[in-house]
Amino acid sequence: MxxxxxxxxxxxxxxxxxxxxxxxxxxxxxxxxxxxxxxxxxxxxxxxxxxxxxxxxxxxxxxxxxxxxxxxxxxxxxxxxxxxxxxxxxxxxxxxxxxxxxxxxxxxxxxxxxxxxxxxxxxxxxxxxxxxxxxxxxxxxxxxxxxxxxxxxxxxxxxxxxxxxxxxxxxxxxxxxxxxxxxxxxxxxxxxxxxxxxxRIPAWLNEGMAVNTEHGLFPYLADPRNSLYSPNEVKAKHAAFWNPDTIQEFWSGKSFLRPDDGNMLSYDLAKRITATAARDEASFLAFLRQADIADAGLSAEGCLGYPMEHLVLVMLGEGDWRPAPERWSEGVERGQFRVRRSAGYSARDSFNAT
Incomplete structure (x- = not known):
């Protein structure tokens, strides 16, 4: 780790x-x-x-x-x-x-x-x-x-x-x-x-940090034997689900709200690529401070020292994985469900659900 x-x-x-x-x-x-x-x-x-x-x-x-x-x-x-x-x-x-x-x-x-x-x-x-x-x-x-x-x-x-x-x-x-x-x-x-x-970190980084921290403190939660699927099944699900369109849902944060396997796969992908990025501690912390939700961290990729799509390439192989904020017509999520609250609150607020 x-x-x-x-x-x-x-x-x-x-x-x-x-x-x-x-x-x-x-x-x-x-x-x-x-x-x-x-x-x-x-x-x-x-x-x-x-x-x-x-x-x-x-x-x-x-x-x-x-x-x-x-x-x-x-x-x-x-x-x-x-x-x-x-x-x-x-x-x-x-x-x-x-x-x-x-x-x-x-x-x-x-x-x-x-x-x-x-x-x-x-x-x-x-x-x-x-x-x-x-x-x-x-x-x-x-x-x-x-x-x-x-x-x-x-x-x-x-x-x-x-x-x-x-x-x-x-x-x-x-x-x-x-x-x-x-x-x-x-x-x-x-x-x-x-x-x-x-x-102002994007959803994938927000949830990637939280899941890695949770699993770091409680390693048994990351044990494949406690998973619904075997490692090979998870790998196959990733390969079947992610494509040039769904990866943009991931970068914008929308895939974390999906009602299907895309939800689970988003958390898993976020955990894995956050762990990959954090291998260089100094570079990662600089990226963490500068990454912006508006472009999934794209403007801060210089802190990493390589293109952001390389994080996903390690997991999914060759493909069109680069964040494209201009395609996010439905906006972005910060790793928190965004809802309009009752009780006299007029602004949109956020919270995280586990």
Whole structure:
């Protein structure tokens, strides 16, 4: 495995840092502004953050945003069944109905995963300054889907998912409770999206980074024995599906939304070509910082030192694989479903579903 992502597979530090975890019952006062027409409390973040001064230090801004998030979680907690609480660590706020021990285990994993991902990404990862990361773990899948329904058009259908990073307002993770073996990979995947959310990277790179990180932390997920298809079957599916037209869907991000095998093949191709590109760590990180969703990274291919289509050529052989943004009449996706939200939100926002 490539050097950049390889270190994620290494065992955690022999002497892990002692995490400070507590049950949070109060936060610094911040005026909570909520949308009036939602089933669960959804803040008007633009109104709340208007109080942030231009001359505020990063520390003061971070403390304010954390307090604002805490006030929101207290309001959300009051609308959920008895048993939900807020646990707080150095970099995370967790709202869940978990008992103390599993809540502590989950937060320690969040802290460890964040350290390891940031160590690999370096300054390509978003810096702390807009509050602690928020993780919502709902007690059951119905409550989870009731919550994420706020981010879909009224009456619209939504994809089944184990969890998502809601890239809107105060970006946060949402998932429903399960065993640690299920929840931790979801968080690793979504945390990667979160730490890259400030970059205008295309879908293939966004998802390629998230899947490689997830598989780096949990290698068993990449074991072919756990796949629906054998390696030869996957190879045959790639060969049958990709052509000069469908590869443009891949570069634009639209193929990640397909209802057929194109969805699975898009994630697999993204994982493979991201791993290939990352073999040269310095070149790849330069590419990661400059790649733009508008052209799938084409304008930044000089950072790689070779034409972008060579990434796909390794996997699919000779063909017309070069990104052609002028052919993307349906626009682009950033590796996140783009939906118009209800509850008074007029802008198109994005989130990632796993």
């Amino acid at each position: 490539l050097k950049l992502l390889k270190s994620l597979i290494q065992p955690a530090d022999k002497a892990p840092q002692k995490e400070s975890i507590r049950v949070a019952t109060d936060f610094e006062p911040v005026a909570l502004v909520l949308h009036p027409d939602t089933e669960m409390p959804l803040p008007v973040w633009e109104a709340m953050t208007a109080a942030i001064g231009e001359d505020w230090s990063r520390e003061r801004r971070d403390a304010f945003c954390t307090a604002a998030a805490g006030q929101w979680l207290l309001a959300l907690c009051s609308t959920l069944p008895e048993g939900y609480r807020i646990h707080e660590s150095d970099d995370f706020l967790l709202l869940s109905a978990l008992e103390d021990r599993p809540a502590h285990v989950l937060l320690r994993f969040c802290q460890s995963a964040r350290r390891r991902i940031v160590a690999n990404l370096g300054d390509a990862a978003v810096a702390r300054g807009d509050g602690k990361h928020v993780v919502l773990v709902f007690d059951d899948d119905q409550t989870y889907y009731d919550y994420i329904a706020h981010y879909y058009p009224e009456g619209g259908e939504y994809a089944m998912s184990a969890g998502m990073f809601v890239h809107a307002g105060y970006g946060h993770f949402a998932l429903y409770e399960g065993d640690m073996e299920r929840m931790q990979p979801v968080i690793a995947h979504e945390l990667t999206h979160c730490l890259l959310s400030h970059l």
